[in-house]
Amino acid sequence: MKKTTATKSTETARKGARFPKRKYREALEGEKPVAWGMARLGGAHAILKALDVIPLYPENYATVCAAKQMSVPYLDLCAGEGLSRYLCGYFRTDVGYLCKYLKEGREPEDAPWGGMAKPDFFLPNWRWKLCDEGVKFFHTLGRYMDVPSYCLDLPVPPSTHNYEEIKDYYIQYIVDQYKELRGFIEKVTGRKMDMDKFEEAVDNTLETNRLWYECHELRKEVPCPMPAQDAWSCLPPGYFWPADKESVEFYRELYEELKYRVANKIGAVPNERYRLLFTEGAPYHSLWIFDYFYEIGAIIVIEGAYYAPGPPPEIPEGADPFYKLALRYWADYEPWLRKAKGSTETWETDRFLDWARDYKCDGGIMHHCLDCRTVSVLLPHIKNVLLRHAYIPCYFLEDCLVDPRDLPPVERIKSEMQAFLEVMDHHKDIRKKKGLPVAHP
Amino acid sequence: MSLQDRSQRAQELRREGKRIIGYFCCYVPLEFLTALDFVPYRIWANMQEPISEANLHFIPTACHYARSCFNNALKGYYDFFDGVVGAKTCDTFDRMFQVWKYVLKPEYSHVVHTPNANHPSSYTFFRSELKTFKKSLERAAGREISDKDLREAIRLHNNNRRLVRQLYEFRKESPPRISGSELAHTVILAMSLPVQESTRMLEEKMGELENRPRPEPVKPRILLWGTPVDDISLIQLIEECGADVVMDDICVGSRHYWPDVAETDDPLDGLVERYMDKLVCPFKFWDVTTTHRQDVEKRYSYLKQYAKEFGADGAIMQVVTYCAIHALDVPDVRDYFHEMGLPVLTLEHDYNVATFSSLRTRVQAFIETLD
Amino acid sequence: MYFAGIDVGSTVTKAVIIKDDEIISVIIRRTGAEHRRLTNKVMEDVLAGPGLVLDQVGCIIATGYGRINVPFSDKQITEITCHAKGVNWLFPSAKTIIDIGGQDTKGIKVVNGKVQDFVMNDKCAAGTGRFLEVIAETLGVRLEDLGELSLRSKRPELVSSTCALFADEEVTGLLAKGVNKHDIIAGIHHGVASRICSMVERLKIEEDVVVTGGGAKNIGLVSAIERHLNLSVLNPPEPLITGAIGAALLARELFDKDRIVVKKEERRLEESRFFD
Known part of the structure; x- marks a missing residue:
């Protein structure tokens, strides 16, 4: 079997990677209702926590299949269902898995972690309009798992809007839906929400996000204490189960470890020379390619889609917990929404410029996934913007989210990366001449 | 023009x-x-x-x-x-x-x-x-x-939409007096004009059609489903292969012209209703409250009506490559057509006539099965 | 009465003449890009066998990729309908056809000789004859030897890329590592078969399954398909001509049922004007 995982740098990352397995086991073996949702669950984890529902994530399960080299047979099974090959690789993996599950009438023997507990309901969500395809896929999953759904339709202000004018009704729409969601879950599961438990879950969510945010702030340091490989391993608690006490503790531990590293100038890469921005989906089927980055002194210091939460929101005294939750969700992009247009006409692209500057990047890796249109569509535009406004060059890595058959041969990637180092050196000189900050002159 | x-x-x-x-x-x-x-x-x-x-x-x-x-x-x-x-x-x-x-x-x-x-x-x-x-x-x-x-603007647009629907009525005939490509051509032009002028153009077309003789012969009748098509080449290709396109479920077509705005006291009420409830596009996620089967029925029952009223013999589902939103509805809609007893052809295309030769074989083979 | 079918494929042109229920003449000719338009020569040759002239043929049907421009045909029908007809005549029990051609791979579901449903590959070369051609060239072996060679493999080497370009690079890498050709070819067949089967699976494969086209002549590929589907497939004695047979049969059927008006004076036995 090929090696898929990457060498981890931090101690805590190893624990983060074990988090999901425990949750999937708990769901499979326990009596609690299960919801299938999308990454970050539209910020609604605390509502589920208070109603004792375990959220599981088909996208996440697909990454596990990819890391365990199980994607290919599932993708092939899905192809027989008449779904196009360019559709989301994560969900196609899940459809393949469900086909096998239904055909065999039980969990397939080869299903990673013993399979995925079946849902009582679906909770697709439009997180910042990040992925309409994922939401739509829940219609398709309904062909295999016939359960009701509530779609969290979380709005995101277009850059054409005047932020102050629209802020209130946008946030109100989020609050209203959280409350509707509570009613929906109570109806489907027959449970009643425990308000004390809810308050506690909301507080946990706020604290998890605050600590996770602080961890990412530390990655701005030179040398960077944590690479992308670790950040990806560390995202499950915050991404999927932030309302849990264990998640708060996890990020506290991570924060302590990173702080120690920063204080002692311990970089994740022994000899840091190039700092990279990576966008978007991680190649879970081939994370080992990042081990090669160590050899050349390159480290990914910031990831686009997986970017951790924004700064903690200001919460008014005595705020309603649903409102608190909505503010936490809103805070992720608030800094950019306030700026509205910025220098690129849209706050969406402006984020990349800010990240590149704040994290002192030398280059970007544009992970163009053939089977993830949503995040790939704009990569050439982002590349143009980074080069034009920040003199930062980008390298295009053509690949797929989960299908290793579409990854270019490794030797090709290595030789292209070699050439890209020279491109980055060239632009480093340009930035120096222009008086722009350079992490490693 | x-x-x-x-x-x-x-x-x-x-x-x-x-x-x-x-x-x-x-x-x-x-x-x-x-x-x-x-x-x-x-x-x-x-x-x-x-x-x-x-x-x-x-x-x-x-x-x-x-x-x-x-x-x-x-x-x-x-x-x-x-x-x-x-x-x-x-x-x-x-x-x-x-x-x-x-x-x-x-x-x-x-x-x-x-x-x-x-x-x-x-x-x-x-x-x-x-x-x-x-x-x-x-x-x-x-x-x-x-x-x-x-209110006046709402009235103007409702009137314009009503006229387009009347044009579609001619396609219920067998064989239809207006071909699919001619109708598409008219509708596309109608969308490029101010609403008042567009209405005048449609009225002229109506007058001309009423006096037009019926063509020969009777051909298989196709319902066209899918992504936007704002050119007549694809419809012409289907016609060249020996079929009539009699109805569509696309947004440069019936999806745009079927629903009206109710003329309510507060005009916003009618507008909210039309743009929230009456327009159809697979990008919408309606909550599934009962079963998947009933959900499909709720979202697509109008297709049953179209197929019946326009006497469709088969459905062509065309999706422009990389439109994930439509591509994801293909299995459900295909099964739904099959349940109605309609044969289905699914086409993926690059929205470029230069690449249409590979479609021709598929379309022709499909029409051969309808004979 | 005689009837003819001519199947102008992307790499091979096939012509068949039938009389009553019997095939009396067959021509198979490899047609490069330049020769593709010489369909008249193929027709002349297939007529010459039994000593016929064009006017003696009651009806001629052209099919295949180049069917549109055959100036002596009375009608064009797609290869999908023709394959279904031809295979049904050879194997009345057939329900699923997998046709592996030079540029296209198709799956066809058949009920009583009629097409019920079909799928075709997208524009990508993976899963077609072209893919195998590229690999054969890199390995320095003849396309027609791939099948035999792969059967000698004891430990197939997995070639993961489905993209023809990437796979080619991967194969070059494997050769450099000293992996033997048999194992590479067996691995390639495994990959192509899986691509083909998952496409045809959309039709819900039912037995009997018949494999036709150039790919059917590759015994290594056919057995890889059988392993994937976990069943045995049927193989026509000459898998290249099922489309042409079907075209000839359809010519007879249309003629007998008076569903075609044949205008012999409009047939012109000249070159196809392909590139106009």
């Missing part, structure tokens, strides 16, 4: 002092534009020219239709616009709008945030969002929209 010259009238009007607003997608409430005397102009893609410049800004695996629209803009075909309005419907168009703003810097731009769900709260939100749109347009026009203006 040929489709190549479809912008002629809009350019003329601009020279006369009118302001032209380009719009993507049928979820943009045109009634507001008409109420302020802006000319709404549907932004087209281009089936005749390959995508070139747009590839500097988008990956080649982004929806061909959206990229093609933007390609036209980069080529200067939309230089006569005074502004652009979009709706937040699919991700690709949403992303394209961002680049459009950055590269072309339109004088006026706005995006209407259409909810993807239909919760009680979605309606409240959308009502506020329509008010935001109204306010934004009023600023651009330098004057306010009165309820009376809005």
